[in-house]
Amino acid sequence: MRIGIRTSASTAHGVLMDGGAVVSAATAPLDGSAPGALTALTTGLAAAASPEVDSVTWDVSSVLEEALERASEGRAPSSLVGPGGLSLVWPGSPVVAQHVAAVRVVPRSPAAPGLGAHPSSLVRSLVSWRGTVTGGHDLFGNELAALDLDAALRCAEQAALAGLTTLAITATGACNRAIHEESVAAWLLERIPRLRLCLSHESGGLGLLEREATTVVNAALLDVAENVVAECEQATSALGDGVSCWFATGDGGRVSAKRLRWFPVVGLAATAASALIGAATLSGSRDAVVGLTGPAMITVGQVRGGLPHVEADLPRRIGVRMTTPQPVLTFSAVDPASPTAHPLNEHSGPTVDVVAVLDEGGREVADQLRRHVHPGPTWLRSPADIAAVGAAHTEASAWLDLLIPAETTDELDRLQARAEQQALTLVASNGARPGTERVVKSSAAAVGYLRASLYRLQVRATGLPDDGPAR
């Protein structure tokens, strides 16, 4: 049996699943009024488990997004430990993302102030210090400028003077050749070992600004993730050593605690992805268009082959475009005064196969729609939180997004096969049962308007979980 738990700053919704069936569900307040609420939630759910619980998968995306929103509002980062060693943060207190330094590795510095800025206000609010280092490659892997390691060291020293020891480093062309990012990291860590460095090629994807946003957000969430993961691990460990602890991701997969600690950005948007999986699980549909209702909004997404349809580079709810994948969603406001003109109407909006309640207040909207939508989709009425259901059913996953030059189809085949193998290895390291790893998407799209052959490779892989001991 598996437990899925969806958390926010103030609430945790949990469900115990036996295959595709809900065994029990529970909700716990996390406002600090009940110390040990997470542990009480897991142990309470596990009490109904027979046989024993294999795994607990946590959807912590709301906690991460709220931490980013608080940072963008200018609130000071949380201190992880207060006087006397007491935890000051989640659950019980709101968490705030950390401020970081951002370093771009590009051939030339911007010609004027403002030209090196990031368009996202969230990213600007998270970056307290910004610097430029000469270097970078073009998309074909050619070096555009020699790497200036001394400048990188000066950047790190100046950032440290500003009290920042977490650096987000983004080199142009790193989606193809990461050597400049890796060289900067090695150079800096040798000289300033206390630094924490996040490198943009670790997230991959096309676009300096998109990759920088991903890297900055990831770096800003490191401390928050450390706190949240530790709490989730503790609540999971209360069920015994044999119960593994996982974290749902925005691509509809799940990663280990170790992975989320170092790469928390993948945990964003996990609620929508998990909810789509949950709707597919409870409806028995592996391919469906799913409508998720909230108090004033219907969110529509797709499940294909049991997995949410995801893409990279989509604008986020938090107001930034990032390279990590998230579900492709359509949002439609619900007008309570005009229920017949709702967005699920056959003639005015997307048709859906399954409707499920996502948020509090969504049940009334679903009931209202049910009276007016024809032909009728499958209406899910479950006492369990749909995202918690989906979190319990996530599989180990991996997503690679690379730019590669290839002159011949043989070369493209060889490079694509290498990328697929890399994705499968990642799936295995993310906890898939050996032998179950599989590639579910592997596309090589030619980049337009270029004479030379350049391809954008996107590989998505999953595997059946190995609910063994926690990693």
Added chain:
Amino acid sequence: MTATGVAADSEAAAPAQTISAEDLPAMVAGNQLLCSAIGAAGVDGVTVCVEALLRRHGPVPLVGLDSLPDDALCASVGAVGAFAPLLELPPCGDEFELAVGALEARIGRRLDAVVSLNAAGPNALFPVGAAAALGLPLVDCDGMGRILPLIHQTTYALAGLPVTPLAGASQTGDVVVLDTGSRRADALLRGVVDASGGFMICAMYPATAARLREAAIEGSTSRILRVGGLLTSVSGRGALLAGLARTVGARVLAHGRVVEVAGVGRTEGTRHYPSMPSSIVLAEPGEAGRIIRLEAQNELLLALIDGAVAAAVPDVLCMLDRHKLRVVGLEGVEVGDDVDVLMVPAAPMWHTEAGLGLAGPRAFGFPVSHPSEGGRP
């Protein structure tokens, strides 16, 4: 927009006077309607660059060709290359000065004004940045009225203006100057662009205002601002379509749901090798609904309704999401999208025999006539 302002639906408004950083959201929205569905997702780095230049140097005067003396020297500014390198390395901001400076050095004369190569997509914004950086006015005209893939597919070339001398500058600071015939310029330039990383800001078509009056599509930039004003302010579909009809002559060819998005790529097992979508099929609602097929080669080029050519390049084709009232790009179109298919007529120069020969459907390999040719092969 200062001085006169641009109301959301004021196609009869006086010509714009200046473009400031506050006008960029409208420019970004407006240029997407005319980019034939390529790059509609936007290029944030371009906006950051142009906004910074406008804030640093102040608003750019937007002037008509008629306001310039006959001998005023202008050059077209635009980017040549691919979107991907631009995404990966936004401009530094001095590429405009580098490119224009090299062109001025080659021809031995300073420019008096900047014109647009094509006021659509990112190239709607770059000339604004160039004018700001150079302290020059931007002339309210362009040579395409849309996006076309070759630098000699312009009304400038149709009117006999030479593309070269041409100067280009990369984000790395590489500068090249080309002197060659118009037809060879694109081929030579592409090699340089690829070697420099896949993208260059170029200054080309140096010409006097007198010659440009016979060659340019006038009002291109202010048109984008008006379209952007509509797209960013009008909330109703009917009002938006009516506004676009009055502003740019946009006509709804059909509306329907996307039922197929096909690429020219191949699929082997789980592997897929797509290009940008090359065919999009839509079905009108109802049992008697027509089938609309859109053909693309990077941009949308052809619209067939029940097998007959309904619209073709050089007229602009685009898809507008009927619910979100946003332009749908080829990068983001999905099966199930509910869209209006719009056609924005090209400038009259493009509908001449020479214009259709240079940028009509046959120039892209489609063995069909443009609707304006009346069945003439």
